[in-house]
Amino acid sequence: MTSNKRHPSSFRDPSGYIFNKNGVVKRLIKPVYFKQYTSLKETGFFDKLFQNQLLIPHKEERSSATEIVLVPEQIPFITYPYEWSFLQYKEAALLTLKIQKFALEHGYTLKDASAFNVTFHNGQAMFIDTLSFDFYKDNEPWRAYKQFIGHFLGPLLLAHYHGSQSLNLLSNFIDGIPISMLSSMLPFKTRLNPFLYSNVHLLSKFEKKHNDDDHGDFKKQTHLSKKAQLNIVTALYGYIKKLTLSEHSEWGDYYNKTNYSHDAFTSKSSIINKWIKSLEPLTIIDVGGNDGKFIRQIGHNFTQALVCDIDSNAVDFNYKTAKVNHEKNIQPFVLDVLNPTADIGFNNEERASFIKRIKKFNPDVTMALAVIHHMTLTGNIPFNMSAQFFASFSRFLIIEFPTRKDSWVKRLLDVKRDFKDHFGFYDLDNFISGYSEFFEIQDQIPVDNSERIMFLLRRKDA
Amino acid sequence: MHFLYFDPSIGAMIVQAIVAAVAGIVLFSKGLMFKIKSFFGLIRNDEDLFDDIEIKESDIENKQSGDE
Known part of the structure; x- marks a missing residue:
């Protein structure tokens, strides 16, 4: 048993x-x-x-x-809906609808439409809840319809109207965004669109209106032909497929507006490649990896590279690139290192935190390029604390340290104005002593034509 | 056998009749617009990142086995 x-x-x-x-x-x-x-x-x-x-x-x-x-088939690293970029979220929604239509045509139906039934695997969205299928009963409406709206259409619409941060909402609403809240958050003009009016606003009204008269005998009152249900699913598919994000990336053209000269970029890439070649990692995580530019410069064959960034648009761009190039071993996702995904759900155990998942994934190498000055100067994280964070999940760390002369560091310090002096500790010596609590320095090479130094660190216990 | 392990919401079940009717009109008018546009040669073949909803596979084979 x-x-x-x-x-x-x-x-x-x-x-x-x-x-x-x-x-x-x-x-x-x-x-x-x-x-x-x-x-x-x-x-x-x-x-x-x-x-x-x-x-x-x-x-x-x-x-x-x-x-x-x-x-x-085992999935090495699960990502959750609140870690997906717009494009990833959209693909997951379309996948669910595609499966529901296919199921209906074969006499089955999806009994639930939770966004947690989907994750990303081998470079694409994949349905992972094998037991979500049930027999279709003639003329029965889609029981997971409301769930689909709360889990998929809702977050996508909010992202469309209010920006991609809205996709993060599911980390608070593990059972989907409440329809009444969704309805109240959408602009008035959405009421004039018959598709949105019926799928969101009318749904919200009906939900409220019939809240009290559910005596479990709804089969008598509800009736929907298969053709009608297929219309709902197909119309949702068509609408979501065309849905776009109307904002521009803060980092999207990062490499065009940074202080990087072409030489510096080439130099940085060759340093990384030299170290990666000697380490021969199978798994990598690039923290703050932007649109995956550096991961794609790596000449070495790895089985999986996770590339996370706080900027959902950079992740979006990265995912699009991976999709167009059919790169199955690059997995982009959204992550704020200053506030990594927490444990949520019942007992705080349903959906694991980033730290738990990444420890289990145990990447051979962590890359943290152009990240430390943001963590230290924007996030006020002391060097030994960020060192502890990186040491908690991987043996080798390739980290880039921009010195005080670097233009980005200068800019970050300048915006501190009167508090600039409080960041006097930001220098190479303090960086080395902070990181030496957890790591040994294996190698350090300055990047040509820049004020940045690359470090290869090895965790002390390893 | 059905497992109602979450509340599908009675309102959400009833409203689907209206949602479906609207969807029907939307799909019909889209189809009509497509026909008009293609008649005037206005259809651009943009490269789509995502497929359409149909699952491309050996459907004929499945239908045959289903007919038996």
């Missing part, structure tokens, strides 16, 4: 749960879902989704009268 400890996020769906055995993530199916599972398997529905790379592939490990255990 089941002695496996279920994953703390896997309790909502009674059909089964996820558990971790010796480091391998597995999925257990309970008898209550056997009928659905057998049908999905035998009609070849699962296979079709696998072939089209829409659903995470799995193999059946064992099957008995009491449980079936699946071993899905």
Whole structure:
């Protein structure tokens, strides 16, 4: 019987749960879902989704009268909706709709449409909740419709009207953005658009109006043909596919407006390449990696590189580049190093923090280029504390230190005005002594034609 | 067998009839505009980052096996 400890996020769906055995993530199916599972398997529905790379592939490990255990393809690093850029979020929404339409056409339906059912794997959005499918019942509306609006259409609309920071809202609303709040946050003109009026404002009204008269017998009152449901799904797809972001990136053209000369860029790249070649890492994280410019300069073959940045637009650009170039080993996501993703959900265990996930991922090398002056001068983080942060998840650290003569550092110091003197500690000696608490210096090379120095550090315990 | 482990909201179930009707009109008018535009040769073939909603695969094969 089941002695496996279920994953703390896997309790909502009674059909089964996820558990971790010796480091391998597995999925257990309970008898209550056997009928659905057998049908999905035998009609070849699962296979079709696998072939089209829409659903995470799995193999059946064992099957008995009491449980079936699946071993899905393992995902090294899960990203959550509040870490996606606009384009990634959009792709996840479109994937969900695509799957729902396909399911309807084959006699099934998605019983939930949570954004947490999707993650990014091999350079694309992938549906990961294998047990989300149920039999379609004739003329039944989509039970996950409201969930789809709260999890996908809502955040995307808010990002469209108020900027990409809105995508972060799901970290507070783990069950989707409340429809009434969404309705009140959208500009008045959205009420004049029949599509938005019906999908958001009218939905909100109906939700309020019928809040009290649900006696569990709604099947009598609700009726929707399959054709009508397909219309909803197809119209949502068409609308979301065309949805864009109307803001410009603060960092989008970073490399065109920094103090980097062409020589400095080449010099920096060659230093990084030299070290990477000697370390031969399989996994890398580039913290503050902007649009992935430096990751793409690396000549070495790695299995996976995570590239995170606070700027959602840079991440967006990075993801677009990876998608166009079919780069399956680059995974961009949004992260604020000054406030990394926290543990959230029930018991604070449902969705793991960035620190927990990155420790598990345990990248061979961390790159922190053009980041330390922002952490120290903008975030007021002392050197030994940022050193501790980097040391907590990786053995090797390639870090760039811009000295006080660097124009960016000067600018950051100048805006401090009267408090400029409080940052007198920002210099090379203090940097080295702060980082020496956790790291040994393996190598240090100044970047040509710049006021910056590159360091290769190795964690002391390693 | 259905698992209502979250509240789909009765209002959200009822409203879908109206949402679907609006969607039907939107899709119909879009289709009509497409036809008019293509008649006048106004359709540009922009490169799309995302596919359309149809899943491209051996659909014929599936239909055949479904018909048996």
